[in-house]
Every structure is written in C-alpha cells, then in structure tokens.
Amino acid sequence: MLYLVGLGLGDATDITVKGLQAVKRCSRVYLEAYTSILTVGKEALEEFYGKQLILADRDLVEQGADEILKDADVTDVAFLVVGDPFGATTHSDLVLRAVNSGIPYKVVHNASIMNAVGCCGLQVSSCLRWNIKVKEQSIENMMRGKKIYEPPRFMTVSQAADQLIQIIHRRREEGAELGVTEDTVCIGLARLGSDEQKICVGTLRQLVSCDLGGPLHSLVVTGQLHPLEVDMLRINAEPTALDHLSMIDSSTYSS
Numbered sequence: 001m002l003y004l005v006g007l008g009l010g011d012a013t014d015i016t017v018k019g020l021q022a023v024k025r026c027s028r029v030y031l032e033a034y035t036s037i038l039t040v041g042k043e044a045l046e047e048f049y050g051k052q053l054i055l056a057d058r059d060l061v062e063q064g065a066d067e068i069l070k071d072a073d074v075t076d077v078a079f080l081v082v083g084d085p086f087g088a089t090t091h092s093d094l095v096l097r098a099v100n101s102g103i104p105y106k107v108v109h110n111a112s113i114m115n116a117v118g119c120c121g122l123q124v125s126s127c128l129r130w131n132i133k134v135k136e137q138s139i140e141n142m143m144r145g146k147k148i149y150e151p152p153r154f155m156t157v158s159q160a161a162d163q164l165i166q167i168i169h170r171r172r173e174e175g176a177e178l179g180v181t182e183d184t185v186c187i188g189l190a191r192l193g194s195d196e197q198k199i200c201v202g203t204l205r206q207l208v209s210c211d212l213g214g215p216l217h218s219l220v221v222t223g224q225l226h227p228l229e230v231d232m233l234r235i236n237a238e239p240t241a242l243d244h245l246s247m248i249d250s251s252t253y254s255s
C-alpha cells in the first residue's frame with residue numbers, strides 16, 4: 001500500500017492520528033522536500049514519528065518514482081507531504097504510477113495553505129503561492145553537467161509585492177489596467193499554522209517594505225471588501241500593520 005500522508009502546516013505534532021498510524025506501520029517513509037517545508041526539520045519529525053525518514057527531493061520524485069514504489073504492492077510505503085498531499089501541488093504522477101503498477105493507495109488529508117489562508121478573514125480567498133527554488137542548478141553548471149546546486153531560495157512577500165508593482169507599471173505603460181494597483185489592500189502571510197506565523201495587512205506598495213521573516217510566504221490580493229472582512233483584517237494585522245490598515249476607508253471597499 002502507498003500512503004500519501006499530509007503533515008499539516010505547523011510542526012511534527014500536526015500529523016493526524018490516522019496519518020501517524022500509517023507512518024508507524026510503513027517499512028519505508030519518504031518526506032517530500034521540495035514543494036513545501038515545515039518550520040521544524042527532518043530530525044524533529046523522525047523523533048516524534050519514531051521512524052527514519054528518507055528525503056525525497058525533486059530528482060527522486062520525478063525521476064526515481066520506481067524506487068519510491070518498489071515493493072509497495074507487498075509492503076507499506078508512506079510518502080509524506082507538508083500541508084495536504086493534494087493541496088496546491090498534486091502528486092498525481094505518483095498516484096498514476098502506483099495505479100498502473102497495481103499498487104493500492106490511500107490518502108490521509110491534512111490542513112493546507114489552501115484552507116488555512118481563511119484565517120486572514122476574507123470570506124472567499126485564494127492566495128498567490130510561488131515555487132520554491134530548491135536544488136536548482138545554475139545554467140552554467142547545467143550545461144557542464146555538474147550536479148552543483150544553488151542554495152535554496154524562497155520568495156518573500158516583499159519581493160512578490162515588488163514584482164507585482166513592476167508588472168502593474170509595465171501594463172499601465174502599454175495602456176492596460178490589471179484591476180490591481182499599488183493601493184490595493186493585500187495580505188502577507190508567513191509560516192501559517194506554526195507558532196511563528198505572521199500576518200501583515202497593507203497596500204501592495206506598503207508590503208514591499210514589510211519583513212515577515214523566514215519562509216514560507218504567501219500573498220493575498222483583495223477585491224471588494226465587506227465591512228466584516230475589514231474588521232477581521234484589523235484583528236489579524238500585526239501591530240505595525242494596523243497603521244496601514246487604518247488607511248483603508250472601509251466605505252470605499254464595502255459592497
């Protein structure tokens with residue numbers, strides 16, 4: 001049996017009871033380590049689960065799926081994914097390979113950034129997430145066939161806001177409006193679900209200068225806000241962001 005187990009967003013203890021039971025009965029446990037990360041490291045997970053974990057980087061998942069699935073028809077293998085196994089990144093390829101090889105699979109769901117983002121108080125929201133650059137080769141090293149990898153990079157809310165503003169400026173020069181401006185109210189979210197989570201509310205321009213600390217970050221761009229949503233944004237805002245929020249004239253945004 002192949003178990004795809006969601007680990008949730010915070011730390012080792014966010015695994016579900018069902019997920020932990022599956023992990024404990026598996027003979028091999030892989031930790032998917034390139035589409036998302038927890039604030040705690042692999043060792044903390046190993047200690048809590050009482051199991052050795054095998055790191056599954058992009059190469060292993062995309063090119064070594066056979067290794068992950070080896071003997072999974074006669075033994076139990078777990079594939080752990082931070083968040084939910086099908087939250088934002090689907091691991092459909094692994095599932096399809098398992099099915100095609102006659103290997104049964106089960107999914108143990110968990111909290112994902114896709115639903116945790118609701119904590120910012122918007123009644124309907126989708127957040128901008130971005131790719132994490134882990135185990136990337138420079139073009140030079142790739143051309144030389146050298147397996148030398150660049151240090152991991154995680155885009156920040158500040159960088160994302162800056163890039164969005166550049167796009168807005170470019171489109172404006174071309175005579176097009178995106179419906180998002182430098183003054184659109186946005187929400188920066190960092191390490192959601194962990195004890196170190198941070199939420200910062202401000203205009204897109206203000207978020208360029210916000211420092212939300214270490215990864216992972218997401219950005220929400222709001223549309224028309226209901227007064228209730230504005231109130232929720234106020235209570236969720238960091239003290240420094242309250243100044244930004246007080247600039248929002250809720251009557252402008254309420255429907």
Ligand SMILES: C[S@@+](CC[C@H](N)C(=O)[O-])C[C@H]1O[C@@H](n2cnc3c(N)ncnc32)[C@H](O)[C@@H]1O
Pocket residue numbers: 009035036081082083084085086087088089111112113114128129130131132189190191192193194216217218
């Ligand atoms: C490719 S998605 C994977 C999502 C994960 N499987 C899940 O279900 O939550 C990874 C991106 O989601 C966002 N993200 C994931 N977890 C986050 C968190 N705890 N706080 C803020 N953003 C997060 C980041 O933008 C990150 O680059």
